[in-house]
Amino acid sequence: MRTMSLLFCALMLCQIPSAWAQEMAPKSFQDQLSRMEAAISKLQSTVNNQNEVIQSQQIEIKDLSRKLLKQSAEIKTDLPNVSDLAKEPEGLRLPGTANWNPEVGVVGDIVAQLTEDHADEEGKDSIVVRELELVYGQYVDPYSRFDAAIVFNDGIEEQNAFIEQAYLTRYELPFNFKAQIGKFRPKIGIVNLLDRHALETVTEPLVISNFFGEEGWSTSGVRLQNYIPNPWDLPLEITGEVLNGREAPSFADRARRPAFNVHLKASFDLSESDTLDIGGTTLFGTDNLDGPLRDKGNDRYSVHVFGMDGVYMHHFQDGSRFKLQSEAYIQDRNFRTPFFIDSDADGLFEVVETGFDNNPYGFYTLVDYKMNKNWSFGLRFDWLKPLDSLEFDESGVATGFTRFGTDKTWEISPYITLHQSEFCLFRIQYSHTENAQGITDDAVFFQARFQIGVDRHGLQ
Amino acid sequence: MLLLKKLIFALFLFLAVYPRAFAADEIRVVTTTKTFADIVKQVGSERVKVDYVAPPGQNIHFIQPRPSTIVKLIKADLFIHAGLDLEAWRGPFVEAAGKSKFLPGGDAELDLSNGIRLLEIPQGQVTRAEGDMHLFGNPHYWTDPRNGKIMARTVYQKLSEMYPEYENEFRKNLEQFLSKLDKKIIEWQNCLKPLHGGRIVTYHNSWPYFADFAGVEIADHIETRPGIPPTIRHIAKLIKLMRDEKVKVIVHESYFEKTTPKKLAKQTGARVIELASSVGENKDAKDYFAMFNYNVNTLSEALKAGNNV
Numbered sequence: 001m002r003t004m005s006l007l008f009c010a011l012m013l014c015q016i017p018s019a020w021a022q023e024m025a026p027k028s029f030q031d032q033l034s035r036m037e038a039a040i041s042k043l044q045s046t047v048n049n050q051n052e053v054i055q056s057q058q059i060e061i062k063d064l065s066r067k068l069l070k071q072s073a074e075i076k077t078d079l080p081n082v083s084d085l086a087k088e089p090e091g092l093r094l095p096g097t098a099n100w101n102p103e104v105g106v107v108g109d110i111v112a113q114l115t116e117d118h119a120d121e122e123g124k125d126s127i128v129v130r131e132l133e134l135v136y137g138q139y140v141d142p143y144s145r146f147d148a149a150i151v152f153n154d155g156i157e158e159q160n161a162f163i164e165q166a167y168l169t170r171y172e173l174p175f176n177f178k179a180q181i182g183k184f185r186p187k188i189g190i191v192n193l194l195d196r197h198a199l200e201t202v203t204e205p206l207v208i209s210n211f212f213g214e215e216g217w218s219t220s221g222v223r224l225q226n227y228i229p230n231p232w233d234l235p236l237e238i239t240g241e242v243l244n245g246r247e248a249p250s251f252a253d254r255a256r257r258p259a260f261n262v263h264l265k266a267s268f269d270l271s272e273s274d275t276l277d278i279g280g281t282t283l284f285g286t287d288n289l290d291g292p293l294r295d296k297g298n299d300r301y302s303v304h305v306f307g308m309d310g311v312y313m314h315h316f317q318d319g320s321r322f323k324l325q326s327e328a329y330i331q332d333r334n335f336r337t338p339f340f341i342d343s344d345a346d347g348l349f350e351v352v353e354t355g356f357d358n359n360p361y362g363f364y365t366l367v368d369y370k371m372n373k374n375w376s377f378g379l380r381f382d383w384l385k386p387l388d389s390l391e392f393d394e395s396g397v398a399t400g401f402t403r404f405g406t407d408k409t410w411e412i413s414p415y416i417t418l419h420q421s422e423f424c425l426f427r428i429q430y431s432h433t434e435n436a437q438g439i440t441d442d443a444v445f446f447q448a449r450f451q452i453g454v455d456r457h458g459l460q
Numbered sequence: 461m462l463l464l465k466k467l468i469f470a471l472f473l474f475l476a477v478y479p480r481a482f483a484a485d486e487i488r489v490v491t492t493t494k495t496f497a498d499i500v501k502q503v504g505s506e507r508v509k510v511d512y513v514a515p516p517g518q519n520i521h522f523i524q525p526r527p528s529t530i531v532k533l534i535k536a537d538l539f540i541h542a543g544l545d546l547e548a549w550r551g552p553f554v555e556a557a558g559k560s561k562f563l564p565g566g567d568a569e570l571d572l573s574n575g576i577r578l579l580e581i582p583q584g585q586v587t588r589a590e591g592d593m594h595l596f597g598n599p600h601y602w603t604d605p606r607n608g609k610i611m612a613r614t615v616y617q618k619l620s621e622m623y624p625e626y627e628n629e630f631r632k633n634l635e636q637f638l639s640k641l642d643k644k645i646i647e648w649q650n651c652l653k654p655l656h657g658g659r660i661v662t663y664h665n666s667w668p669y670f671a672d673f674a675g676v677e678i679a680d681h682i683e684t685r686p687g688i689p690p691t692i693r694h695i696a697k698l699i700k701l702m703r704d705e706k707v708k709v710i711v712h713e714s715y716f717e718k719t720t721p722k723k724l725a726k727q728t729g730a731r732v733i734e735l736a737s738s739v740g741e742n743k744d745a746k747d748y749f750a751m752f753n754y755n756v757n758t759l760s761e762a763l764k765a766g767n768n769v
Contacts, residue, residue, distance in 0.1 A: 142560045171558040176534065178558035225558075227531050235527035267527035272515060275526055315518060319715030372717040373519075374689050421688050422522060422592055452588065 102138035102146075105453035107131070109197040115443035129154040131196055133164065135454070144170045149195070164195075164218050173224075180223040185216060187223070187239045187263045188281050189309040189327040192216040200323075200368050201415055202429040202445040206382040207329055207362030210249065211305065217248040221258070235267040243285075249387055250303055250331065251285040257301070259285035273315045281307035287333065302334040321370040323378075328363035331387075356388040374419050382411040409435040423451045487623060490529070490536040492547050493520060494739045495602050496572060496611070498748045500540060502637040503615045507626050511536075513553065516740035519715050520546060521592070521687075525553045533557040536568075538622065540615070543571035544578075546599035570618045575610045576601045579668050591685025603737065604669035605645050605752050612637050644749055648756045652676075658763040661702060661730070662711040663721060666737055674759060679707045682720055690720050702728040708766025709759070713737050733762045 112127035130153055137147040148166040153159065167182030185193050191208050196215055203209070208216055221243035228236040245251050245259030265279035283305040307329040314322045333356070362385060368378035385408050415429035427447040434440045486509045491497040497512040504510070513529045514520050520542075530553065533539060539562040541550055554562045554569075561568040578597030586593050601607050616634040620627040656675035660667075663682045671678050680701055684694045701707065702724070710732045712721045721732045735755045736745035745751035 139563065142563065142566070145555065169555065171555070171560050171563075176558060227534055233528070233531055233535075235531045237527065265527070269526060269528050277527065313524075315515070317517060317714065318718065319517075319519065374717070421588075423588060 100138075102136045103454035105135040105451060107133040107135065107195070107197050108448075108450045109133070110448045111202060112446040113443055116441050133195065133197065137454075140168065143172060144168055176226060178225045180225075181221075183218060183220045184223065185218050186221070186241050186243055186261050186283075187225075188212065188217065188261060188283060188305075189263075189279065189307050189329070190311060190325060191327065197449050197451075200325075200366060200376075200378060200417075201380050201413060202427055202447045203413070203431065205327065205362075205364035205366075205380065206384040206409060206411055207327065207364055210362065210384055210386050211329055211331070211360075212248045212250065219244045219247050235265075237263075237265045237267075239263040239265075245285040248285075249389065250287070250305060252287045257286050259283060260301075273317075275311075275313050277309075277311045279309040281305065281309070281329075283307075304332040304334075306330055306332070318372075320372060323366070323368040323370075325368070326363065326365040328361070330359060330361035333358040333360070357385070360385050360387045362386075375417070376419065377416040378414070380411075380413045380415075382409075382413070384409045384411075407435040407437060409433060425449050487538065487619070488532075488536045489538045489540060490533045491540040492542055492550065493602075495748065495751070496540050496542070498739045499608065499612050499637075500615050502748065503612055503630055503633050504619055505629070505633050507623070507629065508619075514547070514738075516736075516738040516745075517714050517742075519713075520738070521548055523547075523549060525549055525556075529553075530556045533562065534559065536562075538568050538570060538618065540570045540572060540618075542599055542602070543573035544596040544599040545594050568622075570614065572611050572614055573599070573601065574614055576607055579672065580665075591683070592687030594686075598665065598668050600666045600737070601669050603667060603755075604673045605641060605648065606673060607669065608641055608748065609638055612641075640749070644752065648673075648752060651756055651760050655760060655763045658709070659705060659707045660709040660711050660759075660763075661698065661707055661724075663713060663716045666713060667711055667735070670735070670755065674756070676759070676763070679705060682710070682724065695720065695724065698724060699727045702730060709733060709762045711735050711759070714741060731762050731766055733758050735759065 108129065109131040110127070111130045114125050132152040132154075134150045134152075135148070136150075137145065139145045146166075146168050149164045150161060151164045152161045163183055165182070165184050167180045167184045170179045170181075173179055185195075187193055189208075191199065191205055192212055194216075196204070204214065204216060221241055223239060223241045225237065225239045228238055230236060239262065241261040241263075243259045243261060245257055251259060261281065261283045263279060263281045265277060268276045268278075270276055283303075284301040285303045285305070286301055287303045307327060309327040310325070312324045316322070362383055364380055364382045366378060366380045368376060370376035389402055391402065411431055411433040413429055413431040415427055417425055417427040419425045425448075427445075427449070429445040429447070431443045431445070432440065433443075487504060487507055489497075489500050489504065489508050489510045491500060491510060491512045493514050494512045494516050497510040500508060500510045511529065511532045513525050513533075514523045533554070534557045539554065541547060547553075559568075560566055563569070573596075578601065580594075581597035582590075582593060582595065586595060602611065612634055616630050619630050623630075652674045658674075658676040659679045660671070660676055661680050661682065662678055665678075665681050665683070665686050667678065680698055682690050682695075682698065684691055690698075707728070708730045710721045710725055710730050712718070712732050712734050714734055718732075724730065725732045734742070735758060736742055736751050739745055739748055739751050741751075742754070744754040
């Protein structure tokens with residue numbers, strides 16, 4: 001009985017869970033099912049919402065794609081592909097270390113002349129490499145640039161090489177000043193600033209060669225330059241220079257004091273095709289001499305040079321160009337004679353009344369017409385009352401003097417130029433010179449000028 | 461001496477104060493050509509005041525910039541140029557203004573050749589025995605209106621970078637410009653389509669980009685080599701070529717000599733046409749669109765007249 005009871009209990013125990021399960025199952029399952037249904041419904045709702053979002057986003061993407069495609073069609077279709085970009089240049093930059101090389105150019109200027117002048121015993125009929133100029137230049141840093149011109153020439157008497165220009169330019173100083181320091185061509189008028197090979201004529205104007213040297217004046221110093229702001233936006237350029245006051249005929253060979261130069265230039269755009277530049281120069285320097293003369297009342301700045309310059313240019317519709325250019329200078333020299341001159345080199349100075357002219361002056365006018373890319377012709381007229389000068393021996397002792405001032409001289413020089421290309425030209429010039437003594441000279445010049453390497457078209 | 465000191469002091473004071481006192485709100489841009497100036501104006505609209513350096517109708521390679529343009533550059537906020545070695549005077553011009561921001565690589569200079577697919581990039585050693593060669597490729601890229609879109613975009617990017625506050629305005633202007641240009645390009649291409657394959661002779665090698673756009677072929681140039689004037693032998697060769705291949709159109713720019721093209725035209729029965737290489741070069745090329753209208757119509761009429769297709 002006991003066994004039967006135990007079996008019954010065991011059976012009951014086994015049945016209870018299933019019975020309970022049978023009893024509980026429909027309710028739990030239903031709940032679970034309904035929970036699941038709710039979850040599914042929720043998920044469906046979420047999916048539907050997400051689908052709507054996706055659809056709206058897809059619409060938006062399509063719109064954007066269309067816009068993008070449109071923009072691509074408008075812009076990107078013309079953009080080069082990556083391989084093309086790799087080949088493209090970036091401005092004037094060359095790859096690799098070539099960037100660091102300076103810009104280098106060579107300018108050759110060969111001149112042949114045939115003249116009646118017999119002043120030079122060897123004769124002036126010659127053909128010479130007047131200049132072989134090596135031009136270097138490169139930016140030093142973001143604020144400055146270095147330029148140099150080394151000139152070799154093959155004169156009749158000797159061959160030589162010299163530094164014509166070597167200067168550092170510093171941009172963006174306070175008040176937008178620009179400074180240059182080194183050796184350069186002072187800003188005196190127009191022609192003195194130009195290299196010989198950049199002239200319209202074979203020779204320099206007489207007034208320039210007589211006052212500032214045969215090749216113009218190149219000297220060491222410092223230059224400050226700026227444009228003066230004004231309500232009319234008129235280009236008013238002011239240049240101030242402190243220069244080594246020597247190496248020019250107007251000044252002493254061994255001046256101890258600097259020369260000062262100020263140049264003011266105003267430029268006018270008269271029309272689309274006409275321009276006019278007008279400038280003025282004031283230059284103070286010294287021509288006093290060491291030794292006894294210094295004590296004889298010569299001023300510290302005994303040489304005053306005043307100049308005016310102007311250029312009118314007209315560009316024609318067909319590309320031709322007309323230029324009228326002129327410069328005039330007058331000096332106020334404060335020579336107080338008598339001079340002490342050791343004419344017989346015996347170490348004893350004699351007192352001499354030189355009667356020097358204190359106001360030499362001169363001007364030139366140039367008319368140039370560039371007919372087309374290849375041909376130009378023109379005419380220059382010069383007038384000069386030359387500088388008087390003392391003569392010195394090798395030690396710098398005055399040994400004599402010449403009064404050139406009485407030799408008022410005029411010259412007329414027509415010329416024609418063939419510009420074979422932008423980098424090579426040939427020029428023929430005829431010059432007739434006559435002075436107050438009636439001495440005349442007729443000369444014919446032939447010039448060949450070429451340029452290789454970097455081409456930097458300077459601004460006048 | 462005291463007076464001199466006072467004068468110098470006054471000058472410095474004036475230089476310091478004056479430019480600030482008259483500073484304008486507008487963005488001042490100086491471009492090298494009037495064509496670029498017109499594109500900048502299209503993108504910058506009223507926000508920009510644009511001046512250009514090279515007068516239209518002069519050879520862009522070798523102009524002598526006016527001092528007034530140097531003053532404009534000194535006052536400018538941005539300098540835009542053709543890049544490459546197109547403007548031989550660009551270096552000295554920028555240096556004359558004395559502002560480092562306009563020097564190569566400066567913050568306020570923009571090279572419009574960026575992104576342009578250049579043609580005729582020389583290969584191997586280049587010497588001037590080949591004429592006035594351009595080391596980086598033919599620089600006359602603005603003569604293709606498709607490049608106008610790239611240039612406008614470059615201008616937009618630079619202006620937006622410098623003046624982000626006006627970016628939306630610049631973008632709107634750019635979109636308008638591009639939209640108009642796209643329509644015009646289709647119009648011009650339709651006009652030129654029947655003339656595809658036509659052959660022309662040009663004076664200088666200024667037109668490869670335009671020829672590419674127009675679908676015409678440049679048979680030869682009047683210059684023997686870039687920048688080198690024609691010789692008698694070259695002209696004789698050219699006459700033979702034009703007769704043999706029935707080339708009936710000679711393209712000429714206003715600033716080149718007219719005698720040789722006229723002689724050539726007389727010998728071959730060709731027609732000489734003057735295309736505008738810059739906005740403002742003639743009265744019909746008043747702006748960027750007008751320039752292409754004029755060039756496309758002029759070329760199209762000449763090719764039709766010569767039946768040179």
